[in-house]
Amino acid sequence: NLTADSLTAFSNAAAGHDGVLSDPSGTLLIKPCTPRELAFYESLHLHPTLAPYVPAFLGTLAPSTPADIPPEAAAEATSLSEAVAAQPNHNRNLLIVLENLTAPFEHPTILDLKLGAQLWDDEASLEKRKRLDDVANATTSGSLGYRIAGMKVWDPITSSYKVYDKMYGRQFNESDIIKGVEDFFAGLGDETELKIKLAERFLSTASGVREVLEKEESRMYSASLLFVFEGGAKELREALEQEAILDEERRKKQEARRASGIDTDDEEVDDDEEEEDDDVPRKGVENCKLIDFAHASWTPGQGPDENLLRGVRNVEKLFGEFLEKQKAKL
Ligand code: ADP
Ligand code: MN
Numbered sequence: 001n002l003t004a005d006s007l008t009a010f011s012n013a014a015a016g017h018d019g020v021l022s023d024p025s026g027t028l029l030i031k032p033c034t035p036r037e038l039a040f041y042e043s044l045h046l047h048p049t050l051a052p053y054v055p056a057f058l059g060t061l062a063p064s065t066p067a068d069i070p071p072e073a074a075a076e077a078t079s080l081s082e083a084v085a086a087q088p089n090h091n092r093n094l095l096i097v098l099e100n101l102t103a104p105f106e107h108p109t110i111l112d113l114k115l116g117a118q119l120w121d122d123e124a125s126l127e128k129r130k131r132l133d134d135v136a137n138a139t140t141s142g143s144l145g146y147r148i149a150g151m152k153v154w155d156p157i158t159s160s161y162k163v164y165d166k167m168y169g170r171q172f173n174e175s176d177i178i179k180g181v182e183d184f185f186a187g188l189g190d191e192t193e194l195k196i197k198l199a200e201r202f203l204s205t206a207s208g209v210r211e212v213l214e215k216e217e218s219r220m221y222s223a224s225l226l227f228v229f230e231g232g233a234k235e236l237r238e239a240l241e242q243e244a245i246l247d248e249e250r251r252k253k254q255e256a257r258r259a260s261g262i263d264t265d266d267e268e269v270d271d272d273e274e275e276e277d278d279d280v281p282r283k284g285v286e287n288c289k290l291i292d293f294a295h296a297s298w299t300p301g302q303g304p305d306e307n308l309l310r311g312v313r314n315v316e317k318l319f320g321e322f323l324e325k326q327k328a329k330l
Helices: 035-042 072-076 082-084 126-137 140-144 178-184 191-213 234-260 264-281 306-327
Strands: 026-034 057-061 094-099 108-115 146-157 159-165 218-220 224-231 286-291 296-299
Touching: 035 057, 035 296, 094 218, 108 306, 126 140, 140 146, 140 306, 146 178, 146 306, 178 286, 191 224, 191 234, 191 286, 191 296, 218 306, 224 234, 264 296
Parallel strands: none
Antiparallel strands: 026 094, 057 094, 108 146, 108 224, 146 159, 218 296, 224 286
């Protein structure tokens, strides 16, 4: 029941183009996208190990002005993405519907880390390649393979967001980039143990992304790791408590099942649990996913995406370093 006039501007973007929308419930994110991004999401089922690390893809919305697609192009195309790909001047008039990664949070604190030293794909003009290379060479994109593209940090003291725009992340170099992570967690004040818990989870998810992409043959230029956590310390603690209770319930149920001799594989049990818990609104602790596939494609035969992987490895190092610093405070 999604109608164009029920959509509102999405207010939790940390970076990127304007024009991102959300639905009235706030669970969906509707984003103008390139044909490449749609093709990427449409082919994701062929790469099931990556699926847990990207937002759920729920489909497309028809462009608001279908007349934009010339009938000849649309007639030859076998999919919506091909129809739009047929017209180079209309690069972003497709709308994809994704899971909104910030939905389960009361006050989401958000960090967008843009990955890669090369940030352009084969479709970019020479002018664009040079422009993006110049930015990369002047920032940690070049030296580390990632940079802070933007942040929104909830400040519980003022009950407002601190917004860090795209210029903020460009000031850092290899030796002071850690300050960016400190700003990301700054809303938690001196809650060192909460910071450690979150950073451990982010590190572990980044490692999961790396392990999957080491086995894929893909090229993702200018994709991002999006990190989100519950920015209110009080709400974060509540979310952790709820998580612990649900984990404990799940453990008990599994144990009971095992004791009664019912032999189900773990996956099936997980599915059952998921369904039963559906009516309890889950509070978010943290979330980290790979996003922005405007310049991503599968490249069989070309080996893993070292441009992206170098960035992810250095992101792991960054969170590792932050963790060490926090642990030293305990
Ligand atoms: P762009 O090509 O404009 O950079 P992105 O896919 O990077 O497009 O989206 C822009 C911003 O929107 C991101 O920095 C992020 O903060 C937000 N965003 C994108 N996808 C999601 C999502 N599925 N859930 C929540 N926020 C998202
Ligand atoms: Mn982006």
